[in-house]
Amino acid sequence: MARSTLTRAEVLDAAALLVRQDGPGALTMRKLAAELGTAVTSIYWHVGNRESLLDALVERTVEEMGALAPSGRTPADRILSVARILRRELRERPHLIAMVHERGLTERMFLPAQQALVHEVHAAGLRGARAADAVRAIQFQTIGFLLVERNRERSPAQSPAENELWDPAAAPHDPALARAMARPADPERLFALSVRALVRSLLEPRG
Amino acid sequence: MARSTLTRAEVLDAAALLVRQDGPGALTMRKLAAELGTAVTSIYWHVGNRESLLDALVERTVEEMGALAPSGRTPADRILSVARILRRELRERPHLIAMVHERGLTERMFLPAQQALVHEVHAAGLRGARAADAVRAIQFQTIGFLLVERNRERSPAQSPAENELWDPAAAPHDPALARAMARPADPERLFALSVRALVRSLLEPRG
DNA sequence: ACCTGAACACCGTTCAAGT
């Protein structure tokens, strides 16, 4: 009942599964071999070594981020929709995205989104260097936000917790502010609010 | 010519040196022991194990981020100055900051900055929940920007490079835009521009 | 209280040998 010969694609699939579940640290050549029912060394024949196996997974992830369709009536709305799509896609593949990030391929992964942003910013009337600045500012903000957000989620047991950090004494004249800082942030809301605020300012006439 | 007895502080110093130079991956218990001229196992007596050694380094970094003094005449200027100080501090300790980030302690590290932001946002007239949102939006943007920026620097050999990604055909009606996208971004400028744009919008009356 | 070497269970990788 032996498998037909092992395939590079099979190796990648099994590896992707391990990484999706428990992150790259959980991907061991020996564990992977056990999963596939082969000798460790066969894997080397198909993918070279661990590093290039991970590279191949990253490459696949970058390709998967291809298509995206903005929606909304105004350029500002459509830009927000692009940001939201990015957010959703990234949140579905946290480990793999982190690996893309580590390999410095974030930019290439975001090219489709970047092109959509260029289109919208142009439609909003921005031109030349100012349009390029706006696209980059939005792109940095979106990606940056997601990196921060992901970090927060990964470590739910902050010490000290936010509410310990913000006792009312910290903002003596505005207890409502202190209370608001002590409450956990709603990332979805904060994300939309931030992108909207930045976009409003960038698309403003003059500048 | 034997050393006087080994010290926890000595272990931390030597470890910090290794990490500052080549990142946490370069910190090996055996290498560290060699550096200190002791047996590997002595280190365990002083710091427990590798993980808690790294934790201790991170703790020290968090403490070092303590003081910061905003400057400038308007709240908006002072907020920008806080963001700039953060940027400078973080750029001086890239590896350690990444470790703080990995351990989910970014928030605690940023508490002093957060408090400064609360002060300025309050001075600008914002109150309650709206002030809290503004503080968080600025904080997320600043930290996020730095994470993205750091990632770019760490991997200068993007493939394909930005200028290959942006040939003039990509933005048919605005060659100036295409040229601007093909040029490398100036992070310092983009950072100031982004923070200013976001702050302007957040501090605006109404909202 | 502090340090030591030996040993254990894990890695990634190479290589000569098989079919």
Place this chain on the structure above:
DNA sequence: ACCTGAACACCGTTCAAGT
């Protein structure tokens, strides 16, 4: 062309033993 086991050089960690 594909797979194998043995071996190598590295890890972090534990432990009984020293002083």
